[in-house]
Amino acid sequence: MFREIRRKRQLLPTEESVSILEKMTNGTLALHGDDGYPYAVPVSYVYADGKIYFHSATKGHKVDAILTNNKVSFCVVEQDDVKPAEFTTYFRSVIVFGKARILEDENEKLSALRLLADKYSHGEAGMEAEIAKGFNHLLMVEITVEHLTGKESIEFVL
Numbered sequence: 276m277f278r279e280i281r282r283k284r285q286l287l288p289t290e291e292s293v294s295i296l297e298k299m300t301n302g303t304l305a306l307h308g309d310d311g312y313p314y315a316v317p318v319s320y321v322y323a324d325g326k327i328y329f330h331s332a333t334k335g336h337k338v339d340a341i342l343t344n345n346k347v348s349f350c351v352v353e354q355d356d357v358k359p360a361e362f363t364t365y366f367r368s369v370i371v372f373g374k375a376r377i378l379e380d381e382n383e384k385l386s387a388l389r390l391l392a393d394k395y396s397h398g399e400a401g402m403e404a405e406i407a408k409g410f411n412h413l414l415m416v417e418i419t420v421e422h423l424t425g426k427e428s429i430e431f432v433l
Contacts, residue, residue, distance in 0.1 A: 287425030296322040302351040306340035
């Protein structure tokens with residue numbers, strides 16, 4: 276169903292790809308947008324138990340796209356070190372394919388929002404108050420990971 280990576284020597288082990296998803300703080304969500312155009316948007320996210328969670332406004336292009344076609348791709352770049360003298364970049368990245376769904380159940384939504392808030396607040400006081408303040412004015416989206424591939428530049432392999 277999903278294409279295999281062409282340059283297999285550059286394939287990261289699944290554990291390393293998951294580690295990158297856990298560590299990084301933003302990625303690019305790619306959706307099927309209006310009139311057949313792709314729509315890619317950067318989002319802050321959290322990865323937990325094979326799922327990616329992010330928040331969204333209650334209306335907009337992203338929400339419309341998910342409701343129209345829930346198949347998405349998500350890309351995270353851990354490293355992109357340009358080496359001008361070598362005419363290359365030393366990179367490490369992860370691409371995910373999955374299905375997105377807007378969390379309707381309030382307990383699921385709250386649980387996902389707490390995961391996200393905890394990742395970015397680093398234990399700061401007031402997290403629960405902030406969650407309560409915004410809870411009814413946002414959506415939480417869950418991407419169930421169906422396929423995950425990590426890749427690094429050949430220079431890291433050699």
